[in-house]
Amino acid sequence: MHPTQSSQFEHSILKNYLLDHAYDEMFSGPGDLHRHCQRLLEHFTSLPPEELQRRKQAADLSFLNQGITFTVYGRDEGTEKIFPYDLVPRIITAAEWTTVELGLAQRITALNLFLKDIYNEGRILQDGIVPREMVYSCKHYRRQMSGLQVPRNVYIAVCGTDLIRLENGEFVVLEDNLRVPSGVSYMLTNRRVMKRIFPELFRSYNVRPIEQYTQLLLGTLRSLAPEGRPQPNIVLLSPGVFNSAYFEHAYLARQMGIELVEGRDLVTHDNIVYMRTTIGLRRVDVIYRRVDDDFIDPLAFRGDSILGVAGLFNAYRAGNVTLANAFGTGVADDKALYAYVPDIIKYYLSEDPVLKNVETYLPTRPKERRYVIENLDKLVVKAVGESGGYGMLIGPQSTKAQQQEFARKIEADPRNYIAQPTISFSRAPCLIGDRLEPRHVDLRPYVLFGDKVTIVPGGLTRVALTPGSLVVNSSQGGGSKDTWVLNQ
Amino acid sequence: MLSRVADSLYWMSRYLERAEHTTRLLDVNLNLMLDESAASADRRWQRVLEALGRPKDIEWSGEPYALTQALTFDTTNKASILSFIIAARENSRHVREQISTEQWHRLNSLYLQVVSPEMQIKRQAEAFAAGITRPSEFLQSVMEAVHQFQGVTDSTMNHGEGWQFIQVGRYLERASATALLLEAYHEDLWGQPERIGEGNEYLDWMGLLRSATAFEAYCKVYTADLTPDHIFEFLLLDGEFPHSVRFSIDSVQCALEKIQGDSGKARAQALQRLSGRLQASLSYSSVDEILREDVVGYLRGIQAQCHAIHNTIYELYVDYSIQAALAG
Numbered sequence: 001m002h003p004t005q006s007s008q009f010e011h012s013i014l015k016n017y018l019l020d021h022a023y024d025e026m027f028s029g030p031g032d033l034h035r036h037c038q039r040l041l042e043h044f045t046s047l048p049p050e051e052l053q054r055r056k057q058a059a060d061l062s063f064l065n066q067g068i069t070f071t072v073y074g075r076d077e078g079t080e081k082i083f084p085y086d087l088v089p090r091i092i093t094a095a096e097w098t099t100v101e102l103g104l105a106q107r108i109t110a111l112n113l114f115l116k117d118i119y120n121e122g123r124i125l126q127d128g129i130v131p132r133e134m135v136y137s138c139k140h141y142r143r144q145m146s147g148l149q150v151p152r153n154v155y156i157a158v159c160g161t162d163l164i165r166l167e168n169g170e171f172v173v174l175e176d177n178l179r180v181p182s183g184v185s186y187m188l189t190n191r192r193v194m195k196r197i198f199p200e201l202f203r204s205y206n207v208r209p210i211e212q213y214t215q216l217l218l219g220t221l222r223s224l225a226p227e228g229r230p231q232p233n234i235v236l237l238s239p240g241v242f243n244s245a246y247f248e249h250a251y252l253a254r255q256m257g258i259e260l261v262e263g264r265d266l267v268t269h270d271n272i273v274y275m276r277t278t279i280g281l282r283r284v285d286v287i288y289r290r291v292d293d294d295f296i297d298p299l300a301f302r303g304d305s306i307l308g309v310a311g312l313f314n315a316y317r318a319g320n321v322t323l324a325n326a327f328g329t330g331v332a333d334d335k336a337l338y339a340y341v342p343d344i345i346k347y348y349l350s351e352d353p354v355l356k357n358v359e360t361y362l363p364t365r366p367k368e369r370r371y372v373i374e375n376l377d378k379l380v381v382k383a384v385g386e387s388g389g390y391g392m393l394i395g396p397q398s399t400k401a402q403q404q405e406f407a408r409k410i411e412a413d414p415r416n417y418i419a420q421p422t423i424s425f426s427r428a429p430c431l432i433g434d435r436l437e438p439r440h441v442d443l444r445p446y447v448l449f450g451d452k453v454t455i456v457p458g459g460l461t462r463v464a465l466t467p468g469s470l471v472v473n474s475s476q477g478g479g480s481k482d483t484w485v486l487n488q
Numbered sequence: 489m490l491s492r493v494a495d496s497l498y499w500m501s502r503y504l505e506r507a508e509h510t511t512r513l514l515d516v517n518l519n520l521m522l523d524e525s526a527a528s529a530d531r532r533w534q535r536v537l538e539a540l541g542r543p544k545d546i547e548w549s550g551e552p553y554a555l556t557q558a559l560t561f562d563t564t565n566k567a568s569i570l571s572f573i574i575a576a577r578e579n580s581r582h583v584r585e586q587i588s589t590e591q592w593h594r595l596n597s598l599y600l601q602v603v604s605p606e607m608q609i610k611r612q613a614e615a616f617a618a619g620i621t622r623p624s625e626f627l628q629s630v631m632e633a634v635h636q637f638q639g640v641t642d643s644t645m646n647h648g649e650g651w652q653f654i655q656v657g658r659y660l661e662r663a664s665a666t667a668l669l670l671e672a673y674h675e676d677l678w679g680q681p682e683r684i685g686e687g688n689e690y691l692d693w694m695g696l697l698r699s700a701t702a703f704e705a706y707c708k709v710y711t712a713d714l715t716p717d718h719i720f721e722f723l724l725l726d727g728e729f730p731h732s733v734r735f736s737i738d739s740v741q742c743a744l745e746k747i748q749g750d751s752g753k754a755r756a757q758a759l760q761r762l763s764g765r766l767q768a769s770l771s772y773s774s775v776d777e778i779l780r781e782d783v784v785g786y787l788r789g790i791q792a793q794c795h796a797i798h799n800t801i802y803e804l805y806v807d808y809s810i811q812a813a814l815a816g
Contacts (some may be wrong), residue, residue, distance in 0.1 A: 064600070065593055241582050254585035265490050267810050276491040277647065278747070280755075280813045469606040 011045045016435045022424035023169045024438060025090055036067075036091050036486060043201045044088065049434040055197045056087055056431065062193050068186075068247055083186060084479030086430045089194060090441060090461040091205070092161060097457055097485045100163065100171055103355030104445060106345060108159055111178065111332045112449065113348040115155040119145045119328065129347050130340045134364070138337065140179070140330025142293065148317060150326050151224045154449055157324035158217070158288075160184070160460075163355070164445045165426035172356045174442060176341070178333040179325065180290050182459045185248035186480050188213060191458070192194055194482040206487040208457040213446065214255035220450030221286050224322045232285035235267050235275065237258045238264070239291050239307045249290050263291070270312030271318040272319040286322045287312075293327050301420060335384040335418050336362055359421055363414035372419040373410060378404040379419040381410070394470065396422055425470060430463060430481070440464045442472050443483065457485035489649045491806045492585050497650050498801075500579035501657030504595075508634045509665050513539060514556055514569075515627040516698040520691055521552055531676075532692075538672035539665075539699070543567035553616045556623050561611035562756045569630060570611075573602055591637065607742035647789040655743035656801065663736035664794040666700055670723055670733075674770040677716040687795035693719055700731040720783075732768040733790060734770040740797070741767045748806070766793045 007147045009031050019027055026037045033041060039426050044052070063082040092100075117124050118135055124130045135141055160181030191210055195202050218234070225232035238249035240262045253260035266284065274281035289296060295305040300313035315321045331337065339360040342353045361379070363369040372379060376395055383391030393406045410417045427438035445459035460473035461483045472478040493516040517536050521529060533548045533555055546558050546565060564567045580587055601607065610621040627763050638658075646649050673696050676689075693714045697703040700723055709726070710718045726732040730739075739761045746758040770790075 065596065066589070241578075247584075259490055260585050261490060262492065265492050269810065269814060276808075276813075278489050278491055278494050280808075281810070285740040 001002065013045055013049075013434065013436050017430075017439045018438070019122055020424070021167055022438075022440070023165050023167050023426035025165075025426055025428035025441065026438075036093055039204055040089070040091065040201070043198070043204075044431075044436065050086070052431065052434060059085055059087060059193050059197050062196070063189070063198060066189065068189055081179040084463075084465055085190065085193070086107045086439075086463055086465075086479055086481040087194075087197065088429050088431055088436065089198075089201075089482045089484045090428045090443075091100060092443075092483065092485045094486050094488050096171070100445065101169070101455050102458075103173075104161055104455055106349065106351060106354050106448050107173065107176070107341065108447050108449050108453060110345040110348050111151065111154055111159075111176065111341070114152050114344050115332055116150075117328060117348075118331065119155075120147065124344070125184040127347070129343050130337070132311070134334075134337060134340070134415075138331045138334045140293065140328065140334060142312065142328030142331075144317075144366070145326070145328040146329075149319070151226065152451065154224055154324075155326040155329050156332070157220055157224060157326075157449055159325075159447045159449070160444045161447065162379065163445070163459075164358075164423065165443075167424060169426070171443070172358055173341075174358055176333040176338065176445075180292060181444075181446070181463075182245045182248055182290070183444060183480075184213065187446070187458060187460045188251075188484070190480060192484040199277070202484075206482060207484040208487055210456045210458040211403075213456045214252060216448055216454050216456065217252070217288075218256045218258070219221050220448045220454070221288055221322075221324055223450035224324055225285050228317055228321055229285045233275075233283060234286040234288065235266075235284050237261055237263070237287050237289040237291055237296075237309075239295070243290075246292065252288075258288075261304075263307045263309050266309040268309060268314070268315050271311070271315045271320050272314060273309065273315045273321045284321060286324065288324050293330065295322075296327075296428065304373060335382055336364070339418065343470050358423060361419040363410050363417050363419070368419075369410065369414055372417075373407050376419075378422060379404050380422050381417055381419045384418060392420065393472075396479060414415075425464075425472075428461070428463070428481070430465070432465075437467070439467070440470050440472065441481075458483045489653075490809075493586050493650065494653045495806045496579045496583045497653045497708065498657040500576045500583070500595075501654040502661045503572045503576035503579065504634055504637065504657045505661040505665070507569050507576065507660070508631060510540060510559060510572065511627045511630045512568070512701065513669075513699050514559060515624055515631070516554065516695055517644050518556060518624060518627075520695045523691055533693075535672050535677045536677070540567060541593055541668060550600060553623070554613060557611075557613045557616045557621075560623065560626070569627075570602055573599055574629070583650075586650055588640070590640045590644045594633065594637045594640050598630070598637070601629070601633075615639065618670065649747055652743040652746045656740055656747070659736040659739040659743070660794055660798060663733050663740065664791050666723060666731060666733050667787045667790040667794075669696070669699060671784055671791075674784055674787070677720065690714060697723075702729060702731055704746075705729050717775060717779065718777070724778070725773065725775060727771075733777060734767075737763070737767050737770055744801075756804060762793065762797050762800055766790065766797070767798065 019030060025438055026034060026041065038137065060082060063085060068083060114124065125135065125386050156178045158181060160177045160183060163171045164174045165171055177353050179267045187210065221234050223233060235258055236249055236253040238246060238260055243249070251261055259275065267274050267276065267281065273284040273287070275284050291307050294302045296308040297310065297312040298308050299310050312321070313327070316323055316327070338357065339362055339398065341355055345351060345353045359367040361372050363372055372381070376393065377398070379395045381393040381395070393402060395403070425440040425442055428441045429436040430439045441461050441463050443459050443461050445455055448454040461481045463479045463481055464470055464472045465479045499614060513536055517532055521532065529552065530548070530550070533552060537543070537546065537548060540559070543565065544567070546555070546567065548555060558565060558568065560569045563570050563574070565571065569721055577595050580592060580595050584592060610613060610626070615621040616623070641654060653811070676692055693716070694703060697706050702723060706719065706722050709722065722729065722732065724733050727738070729735055744759060744763055748760070
């Protein structure tokens with residue numbers, strides 16, 4: 001920090017706070033706060049270090065006791081870790097949120113139209129906007145879905161879109177998660193813990209509530225019930241207690257008041273799905289499934305799956321049960337197809353995208369492939385089929401040998417890779433020890449689409465807790481923090 | 489309610505009841521052991537093992553603390569208190585969304601307490617020998633936690649079908665365990681009918697009552713005058729004491745009726761017959777009658793009937809065939 005007139009900036013809590021070219025969520029420049037962060041910094045500098053530590057421990061204990069943990073199994077007792085949690089809230093202004101909201105609604109609408117199109121007439125393919133081979137070579141494309149009508153034409157009922165901020169502060173889309181996005185329970189529990197640990201601070205900001213999310217989700221699922229089922233039986237299908245997101249499945253089912261089922265609880269007969277209950281079999285109408293396509297029906301997809309329900313796909317095809325999300329939505333969040341999303345938005349909605357994409361090079365296009373291979377030391381390369389921060393090359397941090405290896409891989413299978421310029425995500429203050437230090441963050445808001453698009457004002461802010469790291473995934477040492485969207 | 493959920497709630501409850509029973513048995517006998525000669529210790533600990541149904545791979549080696557260690561902390565042994573707590577907690581994890589947050593907190597805290605790193609040191613057999621581990625302190629804390637869990641269960645969970653399955657699990661386990669406890673003590677209760685009220689017999693009988701938390705309740709009914717017939721009558725047939733076999737079976741019957749009320753009586757005839765018959769036998773038998781006949785046979789009959797009730801519950805609510813369900 002540069003010295004300034006205000007004593008606040010000389011507070012020892014900011015001793016390690018360095019700014020660089022990345023956008024900072026608290027400071028607009030050296031010694032210059034974003035206006036909406038004034039009270040936040042005042043509050044953190046006013047509390048003695050011991051008090052901050054005490055609150056940090058209270059928050060950690062609260063997560064542990066609620067069982068909000070990741071489980072690493074192996075021994076009968078299991079080992080459980082809490083999802084690292086940062087105490088400093090990330091604040092988003094009302095104006096910023098308006099743009100995000102508009103952009104996300106636009107994007108989910110267009111992507112739904114895209115899915116309906118490619119699984120039916122395929123106009124966008126005929127018109128050459130998206131190359132056919134791009135769609136058919138995607139491993140998440142489901143031939144079984146072609147010609148199938150889904151309720152309200154909604155393929156993506158629930159989506160979690162990863163946004164980042166560029167150096168100029170603009171939000172852009174990094175990735176769409178259209179299959180089984182997770183993390184929303186952390187958004188909700190982060191808020192609950194934050195309200196308990198910092199009630200005064202929370203009250204002093206006019207933060208928009210997010211607690212209605214589960215009710216909205218239930219409403220969305222209900223609106224997608226098959227016709228003629230006015231009192232639909234809605235269930236959440238989970239892979240079971242060994243899944244790392246099981247806490248979330250249980251949490252959502254409880255908050256919605258619906259049954260949490262596993263594959264073994266469901267049976268199909270005459271294309272109707274039932275669940276086994278103590279009073280016999282009960283018909284199921286809507287399944288909010290948190291099981292991947294591949295595992296959901298051993299008859300239609302992977303035969304070795306024990307998580308799924310034999311015959312489920314036929315029941316779905318017969319229109320007797322709704323699945324949210326539909327099968328085959330993964331084709332629209334393919335990392336290579338991502339590059340076409342701005343064109344997809346223009347094609348269906350005749351609008352310019354409100355939220356831009358990160359510039360993306362596709363090695364399937366020869367010119368771009370040459371550029372990528374020549375600039376591997378500057379670019380980030382991602383394997384299309386991987387997620388969770390695996391299979392990545394971060395150019396500036398890589399060795400010559402790693403770059404050569406990726407060059408070989410790209411030449412061998414261009415469809416499987418994309419490249420993007422190295423972008424510094426924005427950084428937000430985090431409490432590290434008894435100092436505030438900036439760490440890279442992203443933002444995953446959750447979008448619902450039933451009879452209309454609904455977005456709760458907020459999202460999961462994920463933090464790369466390792467200094468300088470750009471990888472926010474929980475499997476790679478990421479944490480999270482509460483996200484406050486202000487009312488004005 | 490999902491069959492799988494009913495199954496998990498039932499087992500969560502059974503495992504906790506087992507944990508509590510084993511805990512109390514160990515605590516009572518560790519305590520009484522202090523008052524008696526080494527010679528009678530042999531008999532005492534053999535009886536503890538019998539009352540626990542002779543758990544596999546656990547033998548009496550002449551060392552009470554080694555046995556306590558194995559029955560408390562040895563997770564390779566499925567009949568240890570720790571294994572029961574882990575199993576109960578695992579079952580509750582499978583139905584995390586069905587039980588109240590308070591229930592989960594109570595059970596999860598108990599679990600975290602017993603698997604904490606600090607506890608792992610205390611779990612070693614050496615720590616027992618060196619006196620670092622004070623077993624009774626630990627056993628008391630487990631009993632308290634289980635009691636708190638039951639209180640929280642009763643006061644925060646809907647007394648609907650799920651709660652009734654918890655009742656069935658607890659009381660079926662208790663009826664069966666108390667019958668087995670009486671069977672284990674049978675020889676000592678009537679072995680020497682002439683010597684009453686003195687020395688080790690008195691301690692043994694007190695131990696039996698305490699093993700079922702029954703000492704104080706017994707005294708209120710029969711005064712501190714301990715006689716084998718009265719003890720037997722109290723633990724088997726008393727209608728008001730919550731650890732007696734009769735009370736337990738009444739509770740099972742009551743919970744099953746509620747479940748049947750929710751789920752249609754017609755399917756449940758076989759189950760009604762089984763539990764009703766056992767309940768009637770306990771309600772309308774006199775202790776003299778039972779004692780005149782084959783006592784051990786009677787106690788074993790109770791355990792067999794409990795087992796049959798368990799199997800029938802499974803066939804009816806959990807593991808039924810889909811064809812039968814679609815036809816019905």
